Amino acid sequence: MTPILLFGCDGQVGWQLQRSLSPLGAVTAVDRAQCDLADPAAIRAAIAAVKPRIIVNAAAYTAVDRAEGEPALAQAINATAPTVMAEAAKLLGSLLVHYSTDYVFDGSKATPYVESDPTCPLSVYGATKRDGEAAILAVGGRALIYRTSWVFGARGHNFVKTILRLAGEGRPLRIVDDQVGAPTPAALISDVTGQVLAASRRGTLIEDARLYHLTAADPVSWCGFAREILRLAAATPGFDGVPAPESVTAIATADYPTPARRPANSRLDCGRLERDFDLELPDWRPFLSRMLQLLSLKRANGY
Numbered sequence: 001m002t003p004i005l006l007f008g009c010d011g012q013v014g015w016q017l018q019r020s021l022s023p024l025g026a027v028t029a030v031d032r033a034q035c036d037l038a039d040p041a042a043i044r045a046a047i048a049a050v051k052p053r054i055i056v057n058a059a060a061y062t063a064v065d066r067a068e069g070e071p072a073l074a075q076a077i078n079a080t081a082p083t084v085m086a087e088a089a090k091l092l093g094s095l096l097v098h099y100s101t102d103y104v105f106d107g108s109k110a111t112p113y114v115e116s117d118p119t120c121p122l123s124v125y126g127a128t129k130r131d132g133e134a135a136i137l138a139v140g141g142r143a144l145i146y147r148t149s150w151v152f153g154a155r156g157h158n159f160v161k162t163i164l165r166l167a168g169e170g171r172p173l174r175i176v177d178d179q180v181g182a183p184t185p186a187a188l189i190s191d192v193t194g195q196v197l198a199a200s201r202r203g204t205l206i207e208d209a210r211l212y213h214l215t216a217a218d219p220v221s222w223c224g225f226a227r228e229i230l231r232l233a234a235a236t237p238g239f240d241g242v243p244a245p246e247s248v249t250a251i252a253t254a255d256y257p258t259p260a261r262r263p264a265n266s267r268l269d270c271g272r273l274e275r276d277f278d279l280e281l282p283d284w285r286p287f288l289s290r291m292l293q294l295l296s297l298k299r300a301n302g303y
Contacts, residue, residue: 001026002202005052007035007043007085008059012156012186013099017058020194024202025054032059038076040084047088054203055089056097056193057082060129064103065259067124078128083135090141095203097193102149102181102215104130107263112219114269115147115211123260136209143209144196146189149266150215150225152287153186154294159222163229164295167242177223177250181266182215185287189214196277212276213268216284223250232289238296 002025008014009029021027028050035046037059047055061067061077082098089096103126104119121127136143152158166173192214197203220228227245234242270281
């Protein structure tokens with residue numbers, strides 16, 4: 001079977017990837033405790049032990065605001081680590097799959113961003129993810145780089161869980177309404193990754209480094225997303241008493257200052273990915289409904 005090495009298996013996307021990659025080969029999944037991505041030697045050792053034909057990097061430093069005070073650590077994990085993986089993959093003749101972010105853009109464009117648009121990150125996080133992309137492309141091996149946005153899922157920390165927690169505590173919900181992007185399910189990212197690898201015969205037909213945008217359809221503002229979370233939660237057994245969507249107050253970015261600046265426009269044009277692999281990326285709402293059902297079952301069973 002094709003040996004596959006997955007970094008970041010305990011994250012939102014990495015957890016889902018264990019499922020979508022398993023039909024493609026023998027998956028060795030490592031988490032942060034098993035491999036410190038701030039240590040290049042540890043990364044090289046993990047790759048040398050498996051000798052994978054496919055390396056999938058679902059690990060990242062994603063604490064956007066904290067990165068402003070920890071730029072060296074964010075750079076090590078988001079830029080240096082992918083460089084080490086790309087160099088090792090090139091030596092092995094292997095394919096590297098890597099995930100990046102809408103935060104590589106400054107959000108000033110009026111229309112959705114395409115892959116060839118110039119990057120101009122506003123934050124340390126965005127800059128380190130941009131550096132990781134650039135390093136992989138500079139190495140010149142075989143790679144698939146996916147930019148995505150606003151990831152959510154039943155596992156890990158994300159905006160959906162934050163809104164549900166604040167609503168459950170009876171806290172007022174004042175949510176930014178002038179930043180727009182596409183909420184993207186971790187399950188969708190992992191499913192598309194598996195489909196692309198399968199369509200390209202486990203990545204063997206990918207002969208260069210390719211950059212794609214991968215998000216769900218139908219962008220929305222953070223405020224609109226929060227209102228939809230409450231609307232769907234109210235329709236899900238186990239979430240009795242959630243406030244009405246109208247209780248969410250729309251505010252401007254200026255009214256909610258954060259250490260890191262966010263792009264106002266996070267919309268990504270996914271046409272290249274859809275054309276190259278005959279895909280039609282779906283709306284995020286059915287995935288959100290399924291996530292809420294899973295969370296409700298966990299609550300009912302005491303998890």
